[in-house]
């Protein structure tokens with residue numbers, strides 16, 4: 001391989017995705033006329049947004065090349081770049097503009113390395129690996145180039161880290177500390193550019209902090225295909241801006257905040273809320289829709305502050321939608337149900353469980369068990385066991401459909417409708433539940449979650465019968481039910497959901513539940529025990545069984561140890577972006 | 578020069594376990610200092626200043642860098658210099674600084690909506706002052722935290738801290754009301770719309 005080899009081809013700019021017009025959610029009447037049994041939806045393996053530059057590790061069957069990086073010989077996938085190959089030998093070449101989920105621009109030149117037999121330093125992000133190539137990533141020329149380029153990048157940088165939301169997870173800060181670490185030599189005034197400019201529904205731009213890497217521009221062009229962002233002017237005065245008369249309003253816009261290596265693009269929702277280094281991160285799964293994107297929940301003192309996507313090549317690539325980012329709002333501490341409530345009175349949990357058991361007992365009683373697409377597999381399976389004990393009629397309910405597109409968002413806003421339907425067996429639709437409850441067909445009903453659209457007729461019907469709701473927050477349904485058991489929210493639950501592709505997605509608890517809140521499966525186990533029935537198994541045992549059934553390593557590892565996994569403190573983790 | 582290594586046994590001897598000799602040793606040290614500083618001629622090696630003695634301003638004896646009760650400094654327009662960067666609350670070993678940031682909606686962008694120091698928890702280490710990038714928090718008041726009757730009274734709020742404040746001449750974080758006021762304005766040709 002010599003310098004005459006062609007560079008890695010950039011991804012074609014034709015990835016524009018035309019968003020179909022949003023189908024309006026079906027009216028309630030149409031939904032109640034749906035077929036009697038709910039069929040599991042087809043596996044919709046919507047492709048994850050393709051990542052153009054795959055990891056360098058060769059998979060079976062891949063053509064490979066051998067090259068030497070800093071004296072270590074490594075075999076990598078043919079066609080990958082030197083930057084990815086260097087990761088395999090533990091070299092993290094510092095870079096700004098390269099992002100594994102985007103095309104390659106090679107504009108920042110921060111990733112220069114020395115390739116033998118090559119007169120000039122090469123950008124490792126664009127340099128394709130070649131057989132027998134010899135690369136040096138730490139030679140004096142490389143170190144000097146890195147330092148000089150950083151100094152150049154910082155020439156007009158405002159360095160307002162104290163008021164910058166990215167501080168603590170800023171790539172520029174990290175590279176400065178690692179590779180530059182010298183006093184400024186600039187004695188001319190810095191170029192001024194617009195600060196705190198509102199450029200969209202979610203985003204504020206600080207053009208001074210921008211290091212002109214063009215990641216955000218490439219993202220808007222290649223992933224949602226909307227292309228709102230562009231560079232204006234040249235040289236020292238080059239700055240990022242939005243196209244005249246437009247705003248950065250696409251459904252995936254907050255991703256630009258994650259990929260921006262500096263604090264030029266900040267999210268309004270997270271702006272000044274909390275410093276990045278105070279947060280803890282728990283890897284879990286987004287509960288916003290049936291796609292089940294891999295996410296990290298960032299939290300401090302049992303309060304969630306933001307959600308960022310985690311890389312998962314099979315499901316969401318590097319991205320997630322803006323709607324999903326806001327699902328943390330339902331974890332709001334003010335709406336949490338902390339104690340059991342029976343007939344409007346807060347009571348100890350044991351007392352409430354005994355009351356439920358007493359009121360449900362009696363085989364002749366007509367009971368409805370309502371499974372939920374917003375609860376985990378473990379909870380739904382536990383309810384299935386309880387329904388079998390009670391001889392109950394089964395229903396599946398969930399949230400109303402919402403917006404969709406061909407990228408990530410699914411119209412089904414339930415994270416686990418598939419799992420709920422599978423666990424419940426042949427179950428009836430929520431429309432029928434409304435009708436039958438209104439017709440007073442049941443003496444008792446047990447809801448697995450608090451999400452259900454209530455009509456006034458159903459509300460008054462619920463007041464007249466034994467209605468039990470396992471809910472983590474105050475919802476209209478929880479307020480209408482006579483007994484409310486405090487369940488854990490998705491941020492406190494160990495469990496799994498099944499996404500639209502039929503994949504098992506894992507939920508990991510971020511903090512210990514407050515008050516009397518317990519996992520739903522554990523609450524149901526306690527109800528069965530209080531009724532004098534057999535032990536249905538704890539949530540952890542169920543999660544273990546699900547993990548073994550699906551052979552899911554992540555969940556197996558989580559259930560292997562009896563202690564909950566500890567979240568990472570962001571202060572000690574890598575920078576993002 | 579070689580450095581000698583002394584191996585210390587972590588095994589507790591009987592003497593350690595009964596504690597009494599250690600207590601007596603401690604008492605002996607206290608007693609030795611007591612007699613040395615009160616009975617010997619020239620009062621040993623310490624000066625005891627009687628606080629509030631007529632004619633003596635106790636503050637005049639305080640060393641230059643005495644760390645007194647905190648205060649928050651101003652910008653030229655009288656608003657607080659603090660930009661709510663959380664450096665002080667992060668470095669504070671006693672975790673006694675609580676800040677809630679807000680958008681100031683001017684060119685300084687960020688400021689504290691709430692700034693509270695619990696002086697009862699504070700260990701008077703001065704790390705918060707060292708950490709502050711804007712010369713916003715200082716401990717140069719040369720006053721002790723006054724004793725209070727209720728615990729809440731020792732929890733100082735932004736107004737309390739600013740009541741002792743003054744303008745700062747530090748260059749960090751800017752001089753004027755707007756920290757960018759001294760900077761040349763953006764070239765209008767390149768600002769765009």
Ligand code: SF4
Pocket residue numbers: 157158159160161162164165166167168170171172173209261262263264
């Ligand atoms: S982008 Fe990074 S270096 Fe620049 S002000 Fe923000 S934290 Fe500091």
Ligand code: SF4
Pocket residue numbers: 209210211212213214215216217240259260261262264265
């Ligand atoms: S705003 Fe951020 S991502 Fe966009 S070009 Fe500037 S530095 Fe890069």
Ligand code: SF4
Pocket residue numbers: 665668669670671672673674694698699700701702703704705706
């Ligand atoms: S002096 Fe030390 S303990 Fe007191 S507030 Fe400052 S950092 Fe915290």
Ligand code: SF4
Pocket residue numbers: 162658659660661662663664665666676705708709710711712713714
């Ligand atoms: S370090 Fe200074 S500027 Fe930052 S929050 Fe504390 S007092 Fe305010």
Ligand code: FES
Pocket residue numbers: 095096097098105106107108109110111112123124125126
């Ligand atoms: S990362 Fe290679 S040139 Fe920017």
